[in-house]
Amino acid sequence: MKKTEEISRLPDTELEIMKVIWNGEKILSTAEIKERLEVRRSWNISALQTLLNRLIERGFLQSYKEGKNRFYIASVEETTYLALENKLFLNKVNNNSLTKLVASLYDSRAISENDLDELAAYIRNKTGGET
Structure with missing residues (x-):
């Protein structure tokens, strides 16, 4: 797992995807992620795959293919990401x-x-x- 100083802030849509992964089972398929995201709004599968690939490139996810399905595993723990966000917020808005x-x-x-x-x-x- 990555350390706080090795990660960067996520745009809101990528954070929304990561929250689904953090709150789900340890491993989720593209279809499972899409289904859980659609509780709030409709998602285009192509756009979702683009964002998932971006999260892999940024080091937030790992992925593997099994048959026709692709599965995703978090590479960054939720607590690690929250520590980064909270530290940045505290510093930026409240002068630490x-x-x-x-x-x-x-x-x-x-x-x-x-x-x-x-x-x-x-x-x-x-x-x-x-x-």
Whole structure:
């Protein structure tokens, strides 16, 4: 699997495909990917194959053919990609300040008191109760 510093950001359509793969079984066929994507909107098989090939070229997927079917396996773990996206977002929008991010989310009512309590419990758990 690739490391965070070896990957690049994905355009929205490619990210949508990767989310299907990350949330599916370990190996998915083109038809299975198309079926899961079509829950939200219709996909042209040719366009899907182009995007799948692009994801292979970028190192996000591996592929193999078995009979008439092509299968895909993630080369980048979802947690690795999320770490990259979150780090870039925190840096770009909040000048690397987690406090600014949380305050902004709270002030805009995007997160609740309960969410803050859960975050505090998570921090206590990760730091052994130290603040």
